[in-house]
Amino acid sequence: MEKPQLEKLCYSTRQLVAEVGSFIKKQVGKVDENSIETKSKNSLVSYVDKTAEQRLVSGLQARLDGAAFLTEEETIVASEGTYQWIIDPLDGTTNFLHELPIFSISIALRFENQIIMGIVYEVNKEECFYAYRGGGAWLNDQKISVSDNTVFEDGLIATGFPYYDFEHMDAYFGVLRNFVERTRGIRRLGSAAVDLAYVACGRFDGYFEYSLNAWDVAAGIILVEEAGGKVSDFYGGNNYLFGKNIVVGTKTTHETMLKTIGQHFVKA
Ligand code: 2AM
Ligand code: CA
Numbered sequence: 001m002e003k004p005q006l007e008k009l010c011y012s013t014r015q016l017v018a019e020v021g022s023f024i025k026k027q028v029g030k031v032d033e034n035s036i037e038t039k040s041k042n043s044l045v046s047y048v049d050k051t052a053e054q055r056l057v058s059g060l061q062a063r064l065d066g067a068a069f070l071t072e073e074e075t076i077v078a079s080e081g082t083y084q085w086i087i088d089p090l091d092g093t094t095n096f097l098h099e100l101p102i103f104s105i106s107i108a109l110r111f112e113n114q115i116i117m118g119i120v121y122e123v124n125k126e127e128c129f130y131a132y133r134g135g136g137a138w139l140n141d142q143k144i145s146v147s148d149n150t151v152f153e154d155g156l157i158a159t160g161f162p163y164y165d166f167e168h169m170d171a172y173f174g175v176l177r178n179f180v181e182r183t184r185g186i187r188r189l190g191s192a193a194v195d196l197a198y199v200a201c202g203r204f205d206g207y208f209e210y211s212l213n214a215w216d217v218a219a220g221i222i223l224v225e226e227a228g229g230k231v232s233d234f235y236g237g238n239n240y241l242f243g244k245n246i247v248v249g250t251k252t253t254h255e256t257m258l259k260t261i262g263q264h265f266v267k268a
Contacts, residue, residue: 001111013119014121025124027048045093049093066081072088072215088193092104106119106218120197129223130223131223152183157183160209229254235265
């Protein structure tokens with residue numbers, strides 16, 4: 001796809017995402033406790049996630065013919081196609097259900113193993129973060145870039161605590177202890193897509209987490225890259241889309257985080 005076409009698709013996808021975001025916002029506080037399903041330990045879902053996903057999928061099908069889908073709620077199974085949409089219709093479902101105003105829609109478009117577009121829409125503040133390959137990263141029409149802070153100790157770091165996979169607790173809390181002692185602070189927002197978007201616009205200097213799914217990070221990856229940040233897996237490699245762990249940040253923050261993570265996490 002040529003750049004002008006990609007830009008156009010990104011623009012029209014942003015309209016769709018804002019519409020579905022407004023649906024999600026209207027459902028805050030309306031979900032009956034009995035209608036919440038537990039997919040697996042601490043992984044919750046309601047009609048809101050599913051309806052949002054169905055609306056996104058049909059809107060995207062109308063915008064790009066024949067693309068495949070990888071979606072969290074599996075309302076569609078279409079894995080064949082040169083283009084693939086990777087969707088989390090509601091990232092931060094636990095926050096949403098607890099009426100904690102940090103949750104988002106995360107949509108990425110992948111072509112031949114490369115993410116070429118990403119949109120993260122933070123529903124409460126109506127902030128649309130978007131990027132397409134070679135086009136820079138943006139927040140509501142303003143160009144964004146990662147923080148220009150070069151002092152690790154002055155940085156704010158985001159993470160997600162383990163909530164179902166407790167196998168690497170010692171390693172994880174070893175890293176966290178180090179960062180707690182050495183940085184300005186740690187934040188745990190509960191939406192990986194928002195964490196990544198906030199690194200892209202410089203609110204956070206870095207972010208790391210393990211046990212993630214592709215739909216949590218796909219859009220945020222291109223946001224951080226196009227905003228001038230660094231992205232890798234815990235071992236410095238590029239297996240971060242499906243590898244279930246990710247570390248991102250400004251060049252200096254990423255380098256320092258990776259060094260500490262390497263002292264605690266050993267590649268299996
Ligand atoms: P989700 O709401 O789309 O499932 C990283 O913390 C990611 O883990 C979040 O983006 C969130 O995505 C997911 N997650 C699922 N259940 C969680 C829980 N109980 N606590 C925190 N994060 C959770
Ligand atoms: Ca979700």
